[in-house]
Amino acid sequence: MSDAPSYGFDTLQIHAGARPDPATGARQVPIYQTTAYVFRDAEHAAALFNLQEVGYIYSRLTNPTVAALQERMAVLEGGAGAVCCSSGHAAQIMALFPLMGPGCNIVVSTRLYGGSITQFSQTIKRFGWSARFVDFDDLDAIEAAIDDDTRAVFCESIANPGGYITDLDAVAKVADAAGLPLIVDNTSATPYLCRPIEHGATLVVHSMTKFLTGNGTVTGGCVVDSGKFDWAASGKFPSLSEPEPAYHGLKFAETFGPLAFTFHGIAVGLRDLGMTLNPQAAHYTMMGIETLSLRMQRHVENAMRVAGWLETHDAVEGVTYAGLSSSPYNDRVARICPKGAGGLFTVALKGGYDACVKFVDSLEIFSHVANLGDTRSLVIHSASTTHRQLTEEQQVAAGAAPNVVRISIGIEDADDLIADLDQALTKASA
Template structure:
């Protein structure tokens, strides 16, 4: 879109980054299913490879379809740039890769999605990195956990699975005092409900697989750069501030300014890690984003109604939805995500582990899958699936104990969802 008027979210989710195809006039963004792109001449090729000109070389690095998606997500998140990749897990590694070196650590919330806890506590050790997990609400503990080798703070805006809402301005203040970036996973909230950059985040990551695509068809991830962090303020981030041997001593922050992280993630991250999104996945996600605000409104409406109903059900011990007035995070919701607390929450069943398994097996409309953010309503028992690798103590800390079931509320008829859950809860209680 051109410079000029300031457009609203509903307009940007359809138009940002996209223009009619100049060759054909196609209004929808074409799928550029091409491995490579022809250079105008030798000088053009050299300029592209030397980062002196922006353009398309090879789809592991850049692709026109993916470029539209990157610009659209960056626009919706109020960032200066974005880099899309193959999955949400890939996005997390892409976010950390320019910041970390062997011996460095990241301080992370202990309420993260179980797969992220496993990635941070186990897999990143192979890079020589480590993670410290803290209660992200305890800012004193957060500050104490940060040491001279800490290179980032990581949390979710709305935690998966428990729906905990992070106090992003307070967390950002701690990270700022330490001179390190705050990385926020905004998958559950989406940019429609929460804007972490305006609340102090340096980087925002997404599993675009979830609400952004919204139809359960493709996997993808994205890292959005706020462009606000001073990578040259100290010597903690040499990938950004020091000469890069692969580009004849170019200094990314000095050369690209606010876009330093974005260019580094493409020119080195995608080049060497190869976590590439494919153009067809980008196309599906672009189509999903076109209706993001409409879907999120219905997701929130259904989730609020259902959570209130479940809170009074005889088989349910408690509900964790932050949109409930009984939630300890209800007041925080107004500050962090005023349009609603998304549609992901957990319920604890009085019947414990066995009742959870029976509930999952007794449902008809709800799909038992390891996913969230679909237009369809989904359910899973984290302790036996997504959080199975964790200890009971870790499961409980993450809000995924043995008696917990995670619900991702879709956009179906609310009475049908209540009927399905009521029948299954009654069956689980027998």
């Protein structure tokens, strides 16, 4: 697809990165279930290991099935390149790895998935990194949290669990003024609903486990590089701008230009961290992406109907769906997510924590699981599960208060979903 930018999204989600197999003519990208690849000769092997030639060495680094997925993700997000890895959490560490060092910090939104909050508030401390949590609706607070040791700004496009939409354009201006990359988790939106790079993002991360694969079968993560950030401008990113000892003094930014981050992610990140995506998972994800636009349209359509119905129910205190006119984030939908506000939101019940537990236990069509973005409708009480490790104050800040249930709307019949919710709410409020 040499003229890929001229094609529409529906065409690219099927064809980008996919070519008939040159050996067999297979139309679907094969699963290259192999550990290693035979070199043409010793000179070819040396060129590959010196990063003088692009090719396949060992499947911890590169694999043809994974490479096809990486190309598709880069095209769909409008990036220069992409690196796929084993999970969304792996993708976040992969994104930070070339940027950070002991004593460095990141400024992150308080509205994040609970696991991300734990990863940033606790786990990254073991690397000597730290995170500063800020309400990203307060641009002055973001600016005030940035100091000389800050290396990135991080947020979600559509925040999990509440479905809040971040004003990416405004946040990108703050990050750009500070000379910092903006990293956006686009898991809940997918590139069909939002393309963060068009709003100023430097890097886009995904848990491909969710809407991209769409069928709850495999885990996977991805980092898409915009190719637009000057890593050598400030001297704050020596991993990318200074000589790399492991490659005889090669400077990634100087040698690879817009693909500096992508090459570093493979040649150093995957080489040393080993967060490899297996080819079968890549295959499942590529097949899922082929129907992404169709599914996201149905997710949005169903979410609008269900959220609107829930908002009027006597047992419901409030619904956070940004697609509703009552949402304070509704004005951002047309600008940030013009094709819809996604399929994720929360509902607060008047009966509090106990009512939430009864509600979740009474649902029949909705599956009670720690996942989102499936074709099936899913539900979870975040305060007792995904956000359980947080304080109540942190839970409230993240949109996962004790009286809140997270709902991921699937692509079933909306009338059936409403009927299931209705009977569960009746039991929960009895």
